[in-house]
Amino acid sequence: MTDHPAYIASVGTALPGDPIGNEELAKRFGIDADWIEVFIGNRTRHFAVNLDDGEVLHTLADLAARAAGRALASSGVSPDDIGFIVMGTATPDALMPATVNLVADQLGLDHLPTYQLQSGCAGALQALDLGRTLITSGTHKAGLVIGGDVCTKHLPLGQDFAGLAPSELVNFVLFGDGAGAAVLTDEPIGARLSLLRVLNRLIGLGREPGQTVEWFGVADRDSGRQALKEDYKAIESTVPVMSSEILWELLDEQGWSEGDLHFLLPPQLSARMTERIVAELNMPSATEISCVADTGNTSNALPFMQMSRLVDRIEPGQKAIGIAVESSKWIKAGFALEKV
Known part of the structure; x- marks a missing residue:
């Protein structure tokens, strides 16, 4: 039993651009909209890239900083009291510098430990696990945990979609881009x-x-x-x-x-x-x-x-x-x- 419980004080999220529906996606990629509905079931998604030319309009750092800023604003915790940042992602903006440090820079945070965990769908929870450990150990009173991905930058848009195998085609309709963040504390405040x-x-x-x-x-x-x-x-x-x-x-x-x-x-x-x-x-x-x-x-x-x-x-x-x-x-x- 730990002497220092951990709490989620607030959560913030960020999505890039307007939602893109199945009809628009089907028209752009020559995919049957009914196939998307029956096989995948997703109605909309948000992309951080321009579908016409592949230009990246929103970096992962941009989205993560926006989500983290929203979490901070509603947490009741001062940015000066944030003791660490942990980020989980499968799609960092670059191999170096770590995206978490670009996020810290956008948030105006400095002189604190940062961690970036490279992982897929479990990365957010791995980050949450590390953040919880840093709180329950008594090392820090508050910290930021972030998870996000920009998957579409890995998808080549200028190809013949009619000839793609289903295992590859599914990626163009399954994924979206976005980021989320939570403020962790050692006492129950905010969302409690x-x-x-x-x-x-x-x-x-x-x-x-x-x-x-x-x-x-x-x-x-x-x-x-x-x-x-x-x-x-x-x-x-x-x-x-x-x-x-x-x-x-x-x-x-x-x-x-x-x-x-x-x-x-x-x-x-x-x-x-x-x-x-x-x-x-x-x-x-x-x-x-x-x-x-x-x-x-x-x-x-x-x-x-x-x-x-x-x-x-x-x-x-x-x-x-x-x-x-x-x-x-x-x-x-x-x-x-x-x-x-």
Whole structure:
């Protein structure tokens, strides 16, 4: 038992540009809008790049700083009291400098430790895990945790989409760009969400990756390798099973029964996958908090986007569990919250 509990005081999010609907996407890429609706289920998404020429209009640092600024503004915590920044992302703006340090610069923060964790959908929760540890250890009284991704910069827009394999085509309709952030504190202020547990566990020993994002240097940028690749069948069969395991582990650890859970924040790969996972988890007492149908799969931003919706609904004494599964090398992640 720790002597220093950790709390989420506030959450902020940021999405680039206007939402792009399925009809606009279908027209731009020559994709059947009905196929997007039936197979993926996402209605809209936001892109940080110009779809006509691929120009980056919003960097990850821009979006992350905007989300973090909003979290700070509503937290009741002075920027001078922020003791650390932890950021999780799969798509940093550059290999160096670390994007987290560009975010700190935009926020006007200096003379504090910063950490950047390279990971997919579990990266936000890995960042939350580290942030919680820094608070509960008594090392810091407050800090910023950030998650975000700009996936579209990895997608080549000037190609013949009619000839793409489904495993590659799905990436153009599945993902969106965005960022989210939370202010963690050692006392209950603001949103007053007690961060009871963060689960973060690799289970990928000997297993093939379910998702790969390539990083090309000058020597291999024209290699012809697919930049972003998913084994959607493996993800479809594995993620629901892992989600159930995560949920029950967190319930058991907290000593909660099914009826004790008020809110469920399920994995957000796609709207269709989320529907399936929620049905299989079968938690009728818990209200689902999802956003992927409107935001697209924003990877490390998603848990914060779900939490931002939770903040406005959860009442004192109510409990919530969030689940995230990373398919790149199979990571179980989740968290347990209670409003105090």
